[in-house]
Amino acid sequence: MLRKSANIAFLVATVACWITSSQVWATAVIAESQAEVSNTAIEGYPQLTFVLITWVLTFWLIRYLKSVFSQFLVSAVSLLLFSTLFPIWFDSASGSITILSGLIAKKTGVSDWEGQRLLLASSEFNHLAADGFVISIVVAFVALLLLIWLPKNSGEKTPRFVTRIDNLPSW
Numbered sequence: 001m002l003r004k005s006a007n008i009a010f011l012v013a014t015v016a017c018w019i020t021s022s023q024v025w026a027t028a029v030i031a032e033s034q035a036e037v038s039n040t041a042i043e044g045y046p047q048l049t050f051v052l053i054t055w056v057l058t059f060w061l062i063r064y065l066k067s068v069f070s071q072f073l074v075s076a077v078s079l080l081l082f083s084t085l086f087p088i089w090f091d092s093a094s095g096s097i098t099i100l101s102g103l104i105a106k107k108t109g110v111s112d113w114e115g116q117r118l119l120l121a122s123s124e125f126n127h128l129a130a131d132g133f134v135i136s137i138v139v140a141f142v143a144l145l146l147l148i149w150l151p152k153n154s155g156e157k158t159p160r161f162v163t164r165i166d167n168l169p170s171w
Contacts, residue, residue, distance in 0.1 A: 006146040010059060013140035014052065020136060021048055023129035026097040030107060031121040037103040041133060044099035045088050051081045055144055062147050071148050078148070082141045092130030097123045 021041035029036050042048055058074060065071050091099060100123075104116045 003147065003150045006143045006150065010140055010143035010147060013136045013143060014056060016136035017052055017133060017140060020129045020133040023126060025126050025130055026099050028097060028100050028123040029121045030104065030119055032119065035107055037100055037107060039099050039103055041088065047084050048088065051085060054081055055140065059144065063152065065148065075145060075148050078144055085137060089134055092134055095125040095127060097125055
């Protein structure tokens with residue numbers, strides 16, 4: 001029952017991650033030209049797409065994990081991918097519009113963030129989408145870890161640790 005709930009939680013949280021990260025997170029108006037620039041999380045953070053696709057592939061491959069070592073390796077990879085998303089957390093918590101830095105540099109030619117900030121007439125950050133993303137990514141990560149470590153069948157025993165010596169013939 002817990003495994004089925006974790007499956008549903010992972011799928012719903014992953015869809016929520018895609019939806020909230022594809023929303024516009026930051027918009028700003030450049031004072032000189034009155035041009036509006038806006039950016040989504042998927043455009044601003046290229047590692048996000050890689051992490052979500054890797055987690056979906058991991059979700060598909062979980063059914064083939066039979067040893068504790070493979071479960072440990074997949075858990076470690078998932079944890080490392082999860083840690084690459086920490087800069088997104090800090091930007092979303094602070095409401096930082098530095099996600100727009102590349103677009104402002106293309107429009108104005110100013111590459112320094114302090115100089116870019118002085119060129120902006122107004123700026124806005126979508127906290128609802130950013131906070132929804134953070135919540136859904138945490139739920140997806142916890143559900144993925146549960147799916148890795150929970151037994152696949154209700155009657156399945158815990159794995160027995162076997163060494164190579166245990167597999168030698170006994171003659």
